[in-house]
Amino acid sequence: MSMSKSKKSSLGRQKIPIEKIPKKSHLQVTFSKRRSGLFKKASELCTLCGVEIAIVVFSPADKAFSFGHPEVESLIDRYTARNHPPESSSSGAHHLVEAHRNANVRDLNMQLTQLLSQLEMEKKRGEDLEQERKTRQRQLWWESPVDELGLHELAQLKLSIEDLKNNIHKHATKFMLDSSSSSSSSSPLLGGPNTSLGPLPRYDASSLHPNPHYHLAFPTPYL
Amino acid sequence: MTRKKVKLAFIANDSARKATFKKRKKGLMKKVSELSTLCGIDACAIVYSPYDPQPEVWPSPMGVQRVLSKFRRMPELEQSKKMVNQESFLRQRILKAKDQLKKQRKDNREKEITQLMFQYLSAGKIMHNISMVDLNDLAWLIDQNLKDINRRIEVLTKNNGQSQTQVAAPVVTNVVAKIEDKAQGSSNTHLGQGFDINIDLMHKQNWFMNLMNNGGGGGNETMPFGDVNNHQNGFWPNPFFH
Numbered sequence: 001m002s003m004s005k006s007k008k009s010s011l012g013r014q015k016i017p018i019e020k021i022p023k024k025s026h027l028q029v030t031f032s033k034r035r036s037g038l039f040k041k042a043s044e045l046c047t048l049c050g051v052e053i054a055i056v057v058f059s060p061a062d063k064a065f066s067f068g069h070p071e072v073e074s075l076i077d078r079y080t081a082r083n084h085p086p087e088s089s090s091s092g093a094h095h096l097v098e099a100h101r102n103a104n105v106r107d108l109n110m111q112l113t114q115l116l117s118q119l120e121m122e123k124k125r126g127e128d129l130e131q132e133r134k135t136r137q138r139q140l141w142w143e144s145p146v147d148e149l150g151l152h153e154l155a156q157l158k159l160s161i162e163d164l165k166n167n168i169h170k171h172a173t174k175f176m177l178d179s180s181s182s183s184s185s186s187s188p189l190l191g192g193p194n195t196s197l198g199p200l201p202r203y204d205a206s207s208l209h210p211n212p213h214y215h216l217a218f219p220t221p222y223l
Numbered sequence: 224m225t226r227k228k229v230k231l232a233f234i235a236n237d238s239a240r241k242a243t244f245k246k247r248k249k250g251l252m253k254k255v256s257e258l259s260t261l262c263g264i265d266a267c268a269i270v271y272s273p274y275d276p277q278p279e280v281w282p283s284p285m286g287v288q289r290v291l292s293k294f295r296r297m298p299e300l301e302q303s304k305k306m307v308n309q310e311s312f313l314r315q316r317i318l319k320a321k322d323q324l325k326k327q328r329k330d331n332r333e334k335e336i337t338q339l340m341f342q343y344l345s346a347g348k349i350m351h352n353i354s355m356v357d358l359n360d361l362a363w364l365i366d367q368n369l370k371d372i373n374r375r376i377e378v379l380t381k382n383n384g385q386s387q388t389q390v391a392a393p394v395v396t397n398v399v400a401k402i403e404d405k406a407q408g409s410s411n412t413h414l415g416q417g418f419d420i421n422i423d424l425m426h427k428q429n430w431f432m433n434l435m436n437n438g439g440g441g442g443n444e445t446m447p448f449g450d451v452n453n454h455q456n457g458f459w460p461n462p463f464f465h
Contacts, residue, residue, distance in 0.1 A: 049244040057266040108313035115320040122327040129334040
């Protein structure tokens, strides 16, 4: 469990009484999530135990959602006809179709698992970045959300940002001018797709800001 | 409850498979029941297994018949619209996961570039090698931030409720724009552009403070200082200089 200040993205698993949910929006969300979870469980049961399942549910808006393995239609017909032929699927062709289908499902499952773990990683990265920013916010007021800043601070911030913007344009121009001589790629700061025009051999940022006091416009803890 | 990760494949061991089937089938029926009660909706489940010639159903044979009839009464299109099997269900989930991943990556990238922006602000300059891509994103982010800041400034100055300060907002943007133009032009003072910008910053802070304290004047006041170049010798006391 992380430190007390971390913000949870959801409430987690909460115990609720099994009775009709009073709030409509809550009900809708619950239906959505649980329906998906139900289908997932049914799908797993089919794969693990090689059984056939059909589920039909109606949404609060009376839309029909159905899951079936191998297919909803044939299972419903089978049930309705009260005809339960045991393993009519003994023909070779049928087995082949089934095997092919199962292979597909296996691949798709692998793909999904991979995506979900990537998603988990990115979410964690997002939380870490957020945490870092919150930590820095305590000491550096300008990293706080704009809504929390006073008018004086906003004015200051605005000027500094506009200045940075100017520098960026100059930097970019310099880039373009230098592009003719560049061949190798510079190491991108953040590992984005590297289409940079080359390293900055001649560009010295400090030449634009000879005044060492520039950054003192913000009170920093390092002074 | 076992919490071992189960491999999602057909369980070869007969007894293990049967045991899993019993447990999971029971769990499945419970879930359908809960869904039905919690959301006040109609539902049914049918399970065919090799262990029983008769299918196991929820809620009851009658209940199932009722729900299936309701289902069959719907137009064909409505029946099949949300119909899935294992394959299509997985494809759906894959699409959703891809979408979420894309959004999360975009969010994270914005956070990273924001961090970069603050680094540059603190340092007062653009550091190390930065790729063109990052530079572009940074420029975009800066524009976004400026928009937010301007919006917030407007809101705050409006909320002051005094007529004179209501003039302040447009004055701020106009005058700052003028200052910017001047700064761009004065690139050849002997200490370099950085110095000019720095002076401006200092001047602007004091000027802005005066503006707010004095409640502004007419909107047509000339700028409190003329040629920027002539102020090199006249430092205004600035609380942020150490």
